[in-house]
Amino acid sequence: MKIVRTTYLSLGSNQGQKLNTLQNTVDLISKKIGHVKKVSSVYKTKSWGFDGGDFFNICIEVSTNLNPEKLIETILHIENILGRERSDSQNYQDRNIDIDILLFDDDIIFYNHLKVPHPKMLERKFVMVPLTEIAPNIIHPIAKKTILICLQNCNDTNDIEKIEAKITLPISLVDKYNYIAIEGNIGSGKTSLAKKIGDDFNAKLVLERFADNPFLPKFYKDKERYAFPLEMSFLADRYHQLTEDLAQFDLFKNFIVSDYFIFKSLIFAQITLSKEEYNLYRKMFDIMYKEISKPDVYVYLYQNTDRLIENIKKRGRDYEQNIQPDYLDKIHKGYLNFIKTKEHLNTLIIDVTELDFVNNDTDYQLILKQILEY
Numbered sequence: 369m370k371i372v373r374t375t376y377l378s379l380g381s382n383q384g385q386k387l388n389t390l391q392n393t394v395d396l397i398s399k400k401i402g403h404v405k406k407v408s409s410v411y412k413t414k415s416w417g418f419d420g421g422d423f424f425n426i427c428i429e430v431s432t433n434l435n436p437e438k439l440i441e442t443i444l445h446i447e448n449i450l451g452r453e454r455s456d457s458q459n460y461q462d463r464n465i466d467i468d469i470l471l472f473d474d475d476i477i478f479y480n481h482l483k484v485p486h487p488k489m490l491e492r493k494f495v496m497v498p499l500t501e502i503a504p505n506i507i508h509p510i511a512k513k514t515i516l517i518c519l520q521n522c523n524d525t526n527d528i529e530k531i532e533a534k535i536t537l538p539i540s541l542v543d544k545y546n547y548i549a550i551e552g553n554i555g556s557g558k559t560s561l562a563k564k565i566g567d568d569f570n571a572k573l574v575l576e577r578f579a580d581n582p583f584l585p586k587f588y589k590d591k592e593r594y595a596f597p598l599e600m601s602f603l604a605d606r607y608h609q610l611t612e613d614l615a616q617f618d619l620f621k622n623f624i625v626s627d628y629f630i631f632k633s634l635i636f637a638q639i640t641l642s643k644e645e646y647n648l649y650r651k652m653f654d655i656m657y658k659e660i661s662k663p664d665v666y667v668y669l670y671q672n673t674d675r676l677i678e679n680i681k682k683r684g685r686d687y688e689q690n691i692q693p694d695y696l697d698k699i700h701k702g703y704l705n706f707i708k709t710k711e712h713l714n715t716l717i718i719d720v721t722e723l724d725f726v727n728n729d730t731d732y733q734l735i736l737k738q739i740l741e742y
Contacts, residue, residue, distance in 0.1 A: 370433035398538035402432030408498035552669035555679035574626035635702035
């Protein structure tokens with residue numbers, strides 16, 4: 369899991385559709401930087417340091433796993449997306465969007481052109497008023513005083529007016545869900561997606577421990593002999609992991625992402641076990657299933673068989689290289705039958721055959737959008 373830090377940003381606009389620009393900026397920050405946790409009211413002020421149109425200003429609190437260098441790089445990218453035109457002039461001027469890093473945890477940073485805390489923030493009421501609204505008790509790491517006290521000591525005499533219009537706080541996966549289970553066939557990318565979501569949203573990750581199962585390599589060499597001990601060991605391990613790991617988390621306060629759901633045990637067992645073995649296995653499964661917390665959304669990643677075979681070859685696990693297409697087809701049909709019969713699960717099927725959500729951020733954001741809007 370990546371380290372998640374808290375940063376406070378100041379956003380301002382004095383050109384065009386200023387409210388729309390601020391809303392679009394907050395939405396992009398939510399997608400590209402991190403979870404926007406707080407948004408201040410909108411404040412109108414005269415242009416500061418030059419003769420120009422009135423500014424609309426806000427401050428936001430963001431949780432991000434970006435380091436300061438990547439953060440400023442991403443901010444500049446967002447400004448470019450929104451049409452910010454920069455000049456070589458050192459003077460203040462009109463701009464459709466301006467994003468400044470005010471604070472980054474309690475760090476003091478001097479890196480190239482990046483200075484944090486922002487060296488002029490304590491002099492600007494249009495920064496300090498909205499920042500005090502959302503973070504009055506945060507300590508300024510240089511002044512060693514709370515933001516509220518810093519505002520009271522601010523000598524800026526310019527007028528500042530709170531307007532009625534509001535910027536909407538973007539809804540993220542963290543706000544909507546407590547527990548997401550991501551499933552899919554062998555090689556579908558479920559673990560990669562779970563890890564990316566875990567990193568980006570500071571989720572508690574529950575990852576299947578399949579690599580530790582001693583029966584798995586033996587099963588791929590002799591399926592008939594090792595099917596039952598393999599499926600029983602998987603079931604026991606999944607039950608133990610889910611009951612132990614989920615019990616440690618508050619399902620109403622933590623955001624949890626797993627790369628499997630215990631029902632996959634039944635799907636694989638249907639394929640690999642004889643009728644007599646499966647009936648015995650099902651009795652054990654039904655007892656355990658009642659005790660497992662159910663996810664808020666069950667995401668099934670679909671990839672066609674050719675793409676699955678390609679992915680399996682790429683990741684290079686020796687014991688997987690002899691997996692046959694018909695075996696993958698049976699697994700997929702098992703998942704579809706399960707999904708059809710379990711109407712109580714909030715199931716979302718996403719076709720990721722043509723997507724590269726690991727290396728392509730656009731594809732990744734498309735998946736997040738589908739999960740969020742489902």
